[in-house]
Amino acid sequence: MICIDKKEIQALSRLPRLxxxxxxxxxxxxxxxxxxxxxxxxxxxxxxxxxxIGSDPALLSFILRPTTVPRHTYTNIKETKFxxxxxxxxxxISKAHQTSANYPEEINEFEVTGIEPxxxxxxxxxxxxxxxxxxxxxxxxxxxxxxxxxxxxxxxIEKIFIKDExxxxxxxxxxxxxxxxxxxxxxxxAKSELIKRFPYARxxx
Amino acid sequence: MICIDKKEIQALSRLPRLxxxxxxxxxxxxxxxxxxxxxxxxxxxxxxxxxxIGSDPALLSFILRPTTVPRHTYTNIKETKFxxxxxxxxxxISKAHQTSANYPEEINEFEVTGIEPxxxxxxxxxxxxxxxxxxxxxxxxxxxxxxxxxxxxxxxIEKIFIKDExxxxxxxxxxxxxxxxxxxxxxxxAKSELIKRFPYARxxx
Numbered sequence: 539m540i541c542i543d544k545k546e547i548q549a550l551s552r553l554p555r556l557x558x559x560x561x562x563x564x565x566x567x568x569x570x571x572x573x574x575x576x577x578x579x580x581x582x583x584x585x586x587x588x589x590x591i592g593s594d595p596a597l598l599s600f601i602l603r604p605t606t607v608p609r610h611t612y613t614n615i616k617e618t619k620f621x622x623x624x625x626x627x628x629x630x631i632s633k634a635h636q637t638s639a640n641y642p643e644e645i646n647e648f649e650v651t652g653i654e655p656x657x658x659x660x661x662x663x664x665x666x667x668x669x670x671x672x673x674x675x676x677x678x679x680x681x682x683x684x685x686x687x688x689x690x691x692x693x694x695i696e697k698i699f700i701k702d703e704x705x706x707x708x709x710x711x712x713x714x715x716x717x718x719x720x721x722x723x724x725x726x727x728a729k730s731e732l733i734k735r736f737p738y739a740r741x742x743x
Numbered sequence: 744m745i746c747i748d749k750k751e752i753q754a755l756s757r758l759p760r761l762x763x764x765x766x767x768x769x770x771x772x773x774x775x776x777x778x779x780x781x782x783x784x785x786x787x788x789x790x791x792x793x794x795x796i797g798s799d800p801a802l803l804s805f806i807l808r809p810t811t812v813p814r815h816t817y818t819n820i821k822e823t824k825f826x827x828x829x830x831x832x833x834x835x836i837s838k839a840h841q842t843s844a845n846y847p848e849e850i851n852e853f854e855v856t857g858i859e860p861x862x863x864x865x866x867x868x869x870x871x872x873x874x875x876x877x878x879x880x881x882x883x884x885x886x887x888x889x890x891x892x893x894x895x896x897x898x899x900i901e902k903i904f905i906k907d908e909x910x911x912x913x914x915x916x917x918x919x920x921x922x923x924x925x926x927x928x929x930x931x932x933a934k935s936e937l938i939k940r941f942p943y944a945r946x947x948x
Contacts, residue, residue, distance in 0.1 A: 539877075539904045547801050547900065554914035559798040561916035562876055562903050564830050565925035565935055566795070567769035589794050590771070591806060592891040593764035596752050599888075601796060625769055628938055639944035671767055672744075681886050683804075685897055686797040692890055695752065698767050699744045709759035711766035713927045719938065720770035720925045722918045726940045730770055730925050730933040733833055738930070739844035 561723035565730075568626035568721045570634055571600075572655070572664045573614035575643075580655060580664045581610045582647035584634050586721040588623065596695040598623070598675065601688050610643050615691070618662065619677045624669035627717045631727040658699075670701035670716035710735070766928035770935075773831035773926045775839055776805075777860070777869045778819035780848075785860060785869045786815045787852035789839050791926040793828065801900040803828070803880065806893050815848050820882050820896070828878040829871035832922045836932040863904075875906035875921035915940070 547555060566586035573581045591597040602612050615621050626634045633651040641647060648655045648664060656667035658674075665672045674697040681690040704715045712732060719727045752760060771791035778786045796802035807817050820826050831839045838856040846852060853860045853869060861872035863879075870877045879902040886895040909920045917937060924932045 539875075540907055540910055542903045542905070544801070544899070544901050547903070548799070550914065552799075555801075556798050557911075557913050557915035558903070559801045559900065560795050561918065562878060562900070562905070563793045563795060563803050563828065564772035564774055564876075564923055565770050565918060566772065569769055587794050588768045589792050589806065590765050590768060591888060592808070592893060593761050594753070594757075595891065596749070596760075596764045597888075597890060598768050601794065603797070623768065631938060632941070635941040636944050639946045641946055671769075673767060678890055681888070681895070683796060683802075683886070683897060685802060685883055686800065688797060690886070690895060692888060694749070695764065695767070696749050698747045698752070698763070700747070700767070702745055705745055706762075708762050709755065710762035710928050710931065712931070713766065713770060714933060718769055720933075720935055722935075722937060723915050723940075725943070726915070726917070727938050728919060728925075728935040729938050730927075730935040732927060733836065733924065733932050733934050735928075735931045736837070736840040739841050741844045741846055741850075 557723055565720035565722060565728065568719045568727065570624040570626060570637065570666050570669070571611050572622040572624060572666060573611050574618055574662050574664065575614050576617045579644065580646045580648050581614055582637050582653060583611045584626070584637050591692060597678065597692055598695060599690055599692050601690055603688050612689070615677050620663050621675050622663045622665045623673040623675055624666035625671040625716065625718045627668070627670065628719050628729055629717070630668065631719060635725065670704060670718070671711065672699040673697065762928055770925035770927060770933065773924045773932065775829045775831060775842065775871050775874070776816050777827040777829060777871060778816050779823055779867050779869065780819050781822045784849065785851045785853050786819055787842050787858060788816045789831070789842050796897060802883065802897055803900060804895055804897050806895055808893050817894070823867065824882045825868045826880050826898070827868045827870045828880055829874035830876040830921065830923045832873070832875065833924050833934055834922070835873065836924060840930065875909060876916065876923070877904040878902065
């Protein structure tokens, strides 16, 4: 095995360090966050840090680096309090990755990447039409991670839209039935396939 | 599409709600955290919430519910300040899932599940020998998520051990070369395969 210690990590140049640290803790969730600005402009950005926080109440979180691209996402969420979270499928990876380019605020990433937006009833935020799992979320709180100045945003799940055949009888969502991908590092997208579901683990008597 | 709103989520019984909320935001990272108690007892527990926080300094985080099983992990980390993070391969999923059983504190999950521990040089924490990515991490800080009482633990990456053939020339780790899985919900394990790596996304001129 290769061993890379803290000093060697710090001595790497920026891109190798980003690659290494972004890929060493395993696969990451692949989602597009859709928002609308106060002026009514749409924004769409890829996120790989969306994590489950709790089920009762239903909460999720994601990490924002204040200095990087999805800053418009943060501004819009703070202003309008809502966002959509849309699962990325293998058909969407090329367009989804392109949303990470540093577009100016007036650019609508739906338009420029060719991802079709979907509007639902009385909700202002745009969803990704071809995404088989779409969540409406509302801003709840944020915690500054003082160790590096990132922001840990906490959000509540307001509505879940799921393609019918993905939802199992016990409300588990089988992600590979929707062809949902996982992210490997900064820029790798992986197709996944269920091996097995396990029963609740018990201590043997 | 099926729509499930906040009221319907709250009205679900516990297990369907856990299944739904744990699977609606996509694939999760699959890791085993190894610790040692002050008394020298080993502990091993599966975690699906490990997330990248930053690369410079190299930080990761995970979520702990104070009332649930991996509580021994937390106690040990607080006491000894170190833990190992070990990627779960498809060969490990059955044993790894079994570590989530509610074993009493005096039980060594390595022994009871048949996962072989590995000791390295002067490090006290046990690693998972067959894991192709092993990290030594140190406790840095924690933030209480006051919305539900969970704890967001921040840790620094001290050392990274990687199977040679997984490390690319630009320090990106190709996870499928180590047969590393992703987690779908509470109890589903998925095999993943790289589709594509993309170049850095740029705004077209």
